Amino acid sequence: YHKEYVPFSWRGFWAFGTGALGDMGCHLIDPAFKTVGLGYPSEVECSQVALFEKMWTPDYFPESCPAASSVILKFPGKDGKPDVKMHWMDGGIIPERPEELGADEQFGDNGGGGVLIIGTKGKIMCGTYGSDPKLLPTSRTKEVNVPQTLARVPEGHYVQWVNACLAGYGRNEVSSPFEYAGPLTETILMGNLALRTWNIKVEKTVNGRVQRSFPGRKKLMWDAANMKITNFDEANQFVKREYRKGW
Template sequence: MKKKQDQNSRRKFIKNVSVAATGFFIVPRHVLGKGFIAPSDKLNIAGIGAGGKGASDLSEFSKSPAANVIVLCDVDDRSAANSRKRFPNAKYYKDFREMLAKEGKNIDAVSVSTPDHTHAVAALAAMQMGKHVYVQKPMTHDIYEARILTQAAKKYKVVTQMGNQGASFDGVKKMQDWYKAGLIGDAIDIRCWTNRPVWPQGFGKPTGKEEVPPELDWNLWLGPTAWEEYHKGFVPFNWRGYPSFGTGSLGDMGCHIIDPAFKTTGLGYPSEVECSAVDLYEQMWNPAYHPDSFPAASSLKLKFPGKNGKPDCILHWVDGGLLPDRPEELLPNELMGDDGGGAIITGTKGKMMCGTYGNNAILLPTERSKEVNVPQVTKRVPEGHYIQWVNACIAGYGKNELSSSFDYAGPLTESILMGNLALRSWNIKEGKNFPGRKKLLWDAENMKITNYDPANQFVRRTYRDGYKFEL
């Protein structure tokens, strides 16, 4: 009987392999051997933004044997060059709209790593086609966009992840365990800072018309943003400092530095924000006025209402070389954060601190970290932020936990962009006065500043023809 079964199994195997040779059968994984991933189990990824951070993102995804980068899209052939060499079999497009229209049937997931002003329109277009998305930080350019993408993830049931990779690091998870164990009590004050900008801010936007490089499609680079002339001062890096395209120091690093505190303490939407800022001086006693550029340095304060009887929490942010006061518990020769910045969380019972990305997480005073031993209840991510998303996409919507899915990354992004709304309102000038320089009160449910209507122009922008953003 067993011999007959073996013969039947052998005949079935030969038949299957023969059919596979004709292209009509996918050989199952168990037949091909341990470690082999069948084509049907792979995640076909398209990269919108193939240069710079986009290139490194695609490289990280490809470390998973289940990831298959099949399409590349970039408006600048120079930026895309290395990725095209790395993925020689991937099809190449310049317009993500054309790419999705022609390759949508072959794509399972999309990585968006473009300048900030294009994140939302590209991501939503992919999500509406049922594609999982990984979107670089900040998730969006504007508050309204973050709210819509958060809703879209649920509506279209797609797996999402924002590219703040520190959210998957052990430091953030350790801080969550400490907080859950009650080691610092309830958070009441958070201090965050960064060494950014490392690009021009406070100078004003470059002016004049320059010749567009032949490799760059400038019209596509502008995407949904209003037309303006090309200048080499925008591409490929310095666009970050100009509100038309980027989100400044706060948008660039807030998702890495505020995230550990936001995730650890469970903050929601802020209720109010105020700020001060520094533009560079054009001449003695004559401060520059540059509403088309983020400031050289800034200081922000956001209030987060307490939940379930917990106290309110105030989050402070400084950048441009500014630092918060050193905690008294930190010894004179001990480092505060790291070279990129850091965060200090003060609770009703104690303090904790970390560097950029949640690295070097410690309790204060630092000796306290050696004395405590709390159970590890927060799940770690040994596979890393990128592979976590790849695995979740393959498992399907709602199956796997993610470190920065849009239900979390959306409110985080909105809170960060609320700081930018305050900074942009700071530079609203009416005659000789700056009425925007006041505390702004925020109705989070309706996404509206309730005490100074001109600030609401920064909640939601308009889009050029050809780029719709509708849920």
């Protein structure tokens, strides 16, 4: 126990949590992941904010999640369609405002979160949790009638999950089965793997001066079938952890 960890801040330390991406990624990535039909990513790259302890000297906090970050994931195209790129931004970083959105129209939701999907025929945006979807320009939303194809969950997903557990595996249909939740979760963790790899530091002394390099600041190639990074082996330490022995 430590007062700096509870009740909320534990999620900002890699030993206990998964940062902003792990906290909110499932809510914000889900709309695009489901509608586009994404699977496992094939590559990932990132950048993150630097915090400075003094002028020109960035501090180093590998134990904690970044205060702000940008992650780019690439997904192989399916059925002859092109590859898909997904951009994640947090900590106040937002994408460029779409030209189709009016100057006084709100970009994202009231909490500062949101999703922008850019397709070959247009753009659509929504808030966190997929709320309030709109076509761009927003005037198109009233012009297009989208049929309801996804089943609703009137009892709520908590009750749906409990009922599925009571019924037994495979007997009840759920809105987020393991076949869907697995690749979605792996996508989020791939982003965090890149963020942790970003902070791998190598130091060596040359002529009495310490020189630092960060070899993990590169695009990482992911072999989903074998669950490993293929072009930077040091990153694979974050794929699985060594668990401590039980009491």
